[in-house]
Amino acid sequence: MSYVDEIIELVIKKNPAEKEFHQAVQEVLESLRIVIEENEEEYRKDAILERLVEPDRQMKFRVSWVDDQGNVQVNTGYRVQFNNSIGPYKGGLRFRDNVNTGIIKFLAFEQVLKNALTGLPIGGGKGGSDFDPKGKSDREVMAFCKSLMTELYKYIGADIDVPAGDIGVGAREIGYLYGQYKRITDLYEGVLTGKGIPYGGSLGRTEATGYGLLYFTDAMLKANELSLKDKTVVISGSGNVAIYAAEKAEQLGAKVVALSDSAGYIYDENGIDLTVVKEIKEVKRGRISEYTTYKPTAEYSAGKGIWTIPCDVALPCATQNELDINDAKALVANGCIAVTEGANMPTTLDATEYFQKNGILFAPGKATNAGGVAVSALEMSQNSQRLSWSFEEVDEKLKKIMEDIFMKVDDAAKRYNKSGDYVTGANIAGFEKVVAAMKAHGV
Numbered sequence: 001m002s003y004v005d006e007i008i009e010l011v012i013k014k015n016p017a018e019k020e021f022h023q024a025v026q027e028v029l030e031s032l033r034i035v036i037e038e039n040e041e042e043y044r045k046d047a048i049l050e051r052l053v054e055p056d057r058q059m060k061f062r063v064s065w066v067d068d069q070g071n072v073q074v075n076t077g078y079r080v081q082f083n084n085s086i087g088p089y090k091g092g093l094r095f096r097d098n099v100n101t102g103i104i105k106f107l108a109f110e111q112v113l114k115n116a117l118t119g120l121p122i123g124g125g126k127g128g129s130d131f132d133p134k135g136k137s138d139r140e141v142m143a144f145c146k147s148l149m150t151e152l153y154k155y156i157g158a159d160i161d162v163p164a165g166d167i168g169v170g171a172r173e174i175g176y177l178y179g180q181y182k183r184i185t186d187l188y189e190g191v192l193t194g195k196g197i198p199y200g201g202s203l204g205r206t207e208a209t210g211y212g213l214l215y216f217t218d219a220m221l222k223a224n225e226l227s228l229k230d231k232t233v234v235i236s237g238s239g240n241v242a243i244y245a246a247e248k249a250e251q252l253g254a255k256v257v258a259l260s261d262s263a264g265y266i267y268d269e270n271g272i273d274l275t276v277v278k279e280i281k282e283v284k285r286g287r288i289s290e291y292t293t294y295k296p297t298a299e300y301s302a303g304k305g306i307w308t309i310p311c312d313v314a315l316p317c318a319t320q321n322e323l324d325i326n327d328a329k330a331l332v333a334n335g336c337i338a339v340t341e342g343a344n345m346p347t348t349l350d351a352t353e354y355f356q357k358n359g360i361l362f363a364p365g366k367a368t369n370a371g372g373v374a375v376s377a378l379e380m381s382q383n384s385q386r387l388s389w390s391f392e393e394v395d396e397k398l399k400k401i402m403e404d405i406f407m408k409v410d411d412a413a414k415r416y417n418k419s420g421d422y423v424t425g426a427n428i429a430g431f432e433k434v435v436a437a438m439k440a441h442g443v
Helices: 003-014 019-038 040-045 048-053 101-117 138-155 171-185 205-223 240-251 274-283 288-294 325-333 349-357 371-385 391-415 422-441
Strands: 057-066 072-083 089-095 123-129 161-165 232-236 255-261 264-267 299-302 313-316 338-340 361-363
Touching: 003 019, 003 040, 003 048, 019 040, 019 048, 019 101, 019 349, 019 422, 040 048, 048 422, 057 101, 057 138, 072 089, 072 101, 072 138, 072 161, 089 101, 089 171, 089 371, 101 123, 101 371, 101 391, 101 422, 123 138, 123 161, 138 171, 161 171, 161 371, 205 240, 205 313, 205 338, 205 361, 205 371, 205 391, 232 240, 240 255, 240 274, 240 313, 255 288, 264 288, 274 288, 288 299, 325 349, 349 361, 361 422, 371 391, 391 422
Parallel strands: 089 123, 089 161, 232 255, 232 313, 313 338, 338 361
Antiparallel strands: 057 072, 072 123, 255 264, 264 299
């Protein structure tokens, strides 16, 4: 049995029922097979893969809080510190009712390689809880966040582990979390990113993941003698990433015609009005179906189906495994030319392979959605220096980082005669940097 197959089997055996983690490890190691087989004797001797797929540490803890009716509620909190070979652990906190150990571990594993691609000194981690802030009052969200941080603070710090936001964790949640960290520790440090501007946040952080996705997409299209100008774009999701991906797509000359949430999707052939979407999602915290109240000519459909809408560019920006093989076939049949991931592992493996076999330009989230964590690292730099950069400075640095990531990914793919295979290129480029650091540190 090959080294790659041994490790995949080992991960499944040691981490039963963690299907998302199994999937992430399998997808990464399969694409790295060409590199690993070339160095198999050395990697086996140093147990490189065993060390790569085993987190440094995993925390799981109870979070008790009191709701508005005076009842005690109990949730589970998680933090997985996966690998800090190139810097302090860095990765978001996800609040959603489906969060479990397998999801957090897959996200943390992916984060290691993603953070390596940024070129910035940050390792990989991830955390969160099965608490869902939807439908909760501000007071309930604050009560939960304070309870979570009362346990989490023991494991984090500006030079140890720096969490950020993810699904369900926005500016409100980060504010409550940071306030509790400060009360407990008496430290005013850059221990969280995505903070509000008045207390150490970075301009451009809100837009970073969505903008970064489009900077990468633009670079990829240009390298293939294509352009975003006048292209039709479909984006899944309607949260932070999707909204600002749509905003930057429009700025680059494309027309975004669809967005979605967990209940359904909207289609506006005239182009999505982002002013309306921001009002619904960022102010009212409502459902995307409300869009038709403002724009009666738009269409709303419940459930899945957004990928049946004809488009040139598809940007899955919602959640893992949202785009399956049937969606991929619909996109290809409708003439889609490019798919870049705004979420973490939103495309199933068979869908990814279908895109690649049919000549679709496809790039994975660990490369394309690295803009958020990149600007989080820039926020850490500003906090350390007690500085605040302008939006233009941050955006310029973000654009350069994302273009550099594309160049690294493209170069790695070409070095192994996989030109155009940006999945393999991203995994190789991230893997090489992490492994070099691990080897330098010894055992």
